[in-house]
Amino acid sequence: MTTIVPIGPFHPLLEEPELFRLHVDGETVVDIEVEIGWNHRGIEKICETKTFDQVPFVVERICGICSACHPTAYVQAVEDLADIEVPERALYIRSVITELERLHSHLLWLGLAGHFLGYNTVFMWAWKYREPVLDICEELTGNRNNYAMLKVGGVRRDLDESLFPSVLERMDDLDKHLNMLVGAVTDDPVLHARLKGVGILTPEAARAYGALGPTVRASGIPIDVRRDHPYAAYDLVDWDVISVDSCDVYGRAVVRLLECLESVKIIRRCLDQMRPGEIDSGVKEIPPGEGIGHAEAPRGETFHYVRSDGTNRPIRHKARAPTYMNLPTCRATTVGESITDATIILASVDPCYSCTERMGVYDASTGQKALDGKQLIKLSQEKTRQLREEMGE
Amino acid sequence: MTANFFIALLRFLIFPGLLFTAVVGLVMSWLDRKVTARVQWRVGPPFLQPFYDIVKLLGKEVIVPAGGSRMAFLGAPLVGLAGATLAATLIGTAAIYGGGGGFRGDIIILLYLLVLPSLAVILGGAASKNPLASVGASREMKLLMGYELPFILVMLVPIIQSGGMLSLGNLLSFQAQHGSFAASLSGVVALVAVLPCLQAKLALVPFDQAEAETEIMGGALIEYSGAPLAVFKLTKAMMLFTAPMFLVVVLWGGFGQTLGSALLGIGKYVALLVLVILLRNTNPRVKIKHAVRFFWGPVTALALIAVLLALVGV
Amino acid sequence: MGLKLKALTKSPWVFHVSAGSCNNCDIEILDCLCPRFDIERFGALLVGSVRHADALLVTGAMNRKSAMRVKKLYDQAPKPCLVLAIGTCACDQGIFRGSYALTTPLDELLPGAVTAYVPGCPPKPEAIISGLVKALQTLQDK
Missing domain, CATH: 1.10.645.10 (Cytochrome-c3 Hydrogenase, chain B)
Known part of the structure; x- marks a missing residue:
């Protein structure tokens, strides 16, 4: 069973907003998604x-x-x-x-x-x-x-x-x-x-x-x-x-x-x-x-x-x-590690989001998609359910 | 009968139970923060800080997360508080009134009571329906299973040494007559083995995985606010008093009947606490995997050695 | 002044929200925790969950994506909750004003909620501490 653990966008690990979605199986990270744009200022x-x-x-x-x-x-x-x-x-x-x-x-x-x-x-x-x-x-x-x-x-x-x-x-x-x-x-x-x-x-x-x-x-x-x-x-x-x-x-x-x-x-x-x-x-x-x-x-x-x-x-x-x-390397480095390690690995590239986010293509509709904690949980539950169905449980 | 009931109630609510333990525990949590600050070259919080924190939290809004179980969410902190209070009452009564204060088998009940605060964290975390809180709760559970085994093994040492005494009062009078268990070889080994368990029971670094702020944002307590959070903080502060006290009473001779021995007992308690605080400040958080392996490996082995030594009588 | 309020002024736990900043202010906020400034002297702690917070330290120029989050975070915080605008960007969007990526400034996003403005690019830790102390004083006056 996979759960999604969000790291961010406002997380004490990061002095800047950033959203990582860790797909975890127990404590092991099986996949990671990065969502940037929280700091985009044009x-x-x-x-x-x-x-x-x-x-x-x-x-x-x-x-x-x-x-x-x-x-x-x-x-x-x-x-x-x-x-x-x-x-x-x-x-x-x-x-x-x-x-x-x-x-x-x-x-x-x-x-x-x-x-x-x-x-x-x-x-x-x-x-x-x-x-x-x-x-x-x-x-x-x-x-x-x-x-x-x-x-x-x-x-x-x-x-x-x-x-x-x-x-x-x-x-x-x-x-x-x-x-x-x-x-x-x-x-x-x-x-x-x-x-x-x-x-x-x-x-x-x-x-x-x-x-x-x-x-x-x-x-x-x-x-x-x-x-x-x-x-x-x-x-x-x-x-x-x-x-x-x-x-x-x-x-x-x-x-x-x-x-x-x-x-x-x-x-x-x-x-x-x-x-x-x-x-x-x-x-x-x-x-x-x-x-x-x-x-x-x-x-x-x-x-x-x-x-x-x-x-x-x-x-x-x-x-x-x-x-x-440097940020995309997290896919190579965090998958297969535990949540505990994921944080220090993400930090180990010394990510600097304000640097990264001046130029990301900004789609106004994604602004509407900003989720709060509750929605994230719902999303995560939905994803789990989907995955379960896919796996035929 | 009624008089006895009132005395018991007073002991539970005021001394040495809730009120006394809460005050001492909060002072000790100040000591923890102050020593930590000094190690980090900071000034640290003022003396009344923990009291301000608790009063402030009591006055804040209480938010119950939607989708969570209201009963379990609000009930969990009370379970933990009740457990810590009852444990403090039993230990304190035994320590002060010696042989007359305990009853047969209370050491076993205490082992259960001391687990309640951890169970409360698990329950509360699971009830808040937050993925980070569930991670925190599952970590707390793993940790609990890790350290309980060596902890209980260590508790066998005084029981074996005293020839099967199962009451705190009897253990204390036995130590008063024969010297504290910590003076024997098996007692020393037991004390060394129980120290990491104490660290984990108090949820301090390197074993604070369940509340790891930078990994899972406060973990099991992430959704708590206001009064329930205050109760959790209070329980944690009380455990800072209760858990080391338990070890002093069971393994290290307790407080005796004279002023001198009482001061010595307090000295032992403070020494234990400062050791815990320094350990916390000179170690990084370990992974939950490593922690469980550590407790089931070396610590359990050490506890077994202590039990064997006690069996051969050294 | 009631006991509750007094306790609140003695124990302000802060939560840090960065909404499109250049991270200088964020670093200076962290610097407040460090040996030279040590805000724990005033009972302040940096907490990891907004549910534990008494004051939100908001930095940055409010870009479209994070402004929504800031509003939601404020709603999620248990009241009473102070809001401090840290840095020129949070006060009036500073050098980024007029950019297509920004929404309204913080005080229009959370009308009536902002208690103190700490200008500076970045404000020095001393200024941030002074801002926090002054924001707490407004509580005492009430």
């Missing part, structure tokens, strides 16, 4: 009504936790379109901001993962270490999130050099704490039991689904836009792509933790190598044409496409977020 259409200089503010709000990566990809698309040279200092600043974001995003994920496992101590500790990163963001950019730093042709604000010593000091602290967390995760036998061998995504499946970011790097495929298609200052500093081949949830956790250490390294080197200079190339006109931009968001590759007809607004803007590619 951003691509909004972007067409804004000027090139205003769009970064909109794309920043595609997703709060990727609020440096989306603008980076967008400005790179416009720079690709108009063939703009960006000053070196601006490149370094872009790297610093995106790495700070990766740091707090990965720590956030680690905390939430602990929370999903009922391990609230990990949640609190990871978020405690996340706070200094947000402080640094606030000191350097003026806001804890949504930094408003990126601009076509450069960055909007310079970084204050007098803050660097204290930033570096806090990076040292963070390094220590991160190493402690890595030790805690790799030594905990219960975490091993919960995470190892769970949610297997084979390299073949990862390739077939086109998975990105830590999800695919934990399946032994070391792709990373920062190295494969360098942007900002990633080819000017020395760092490593982290990849493990365990293919499971545990591997995805380890990749993220080790990437945090790499981010600390990148930030240190960038601050060290940064020389005074211009931060903006002063773009005035955007010619007709089209351009693409990539950026490695904490969850994987973010891709933006912009087309211009020579006016001051893009006539088409398209964004693809990493979760759009």
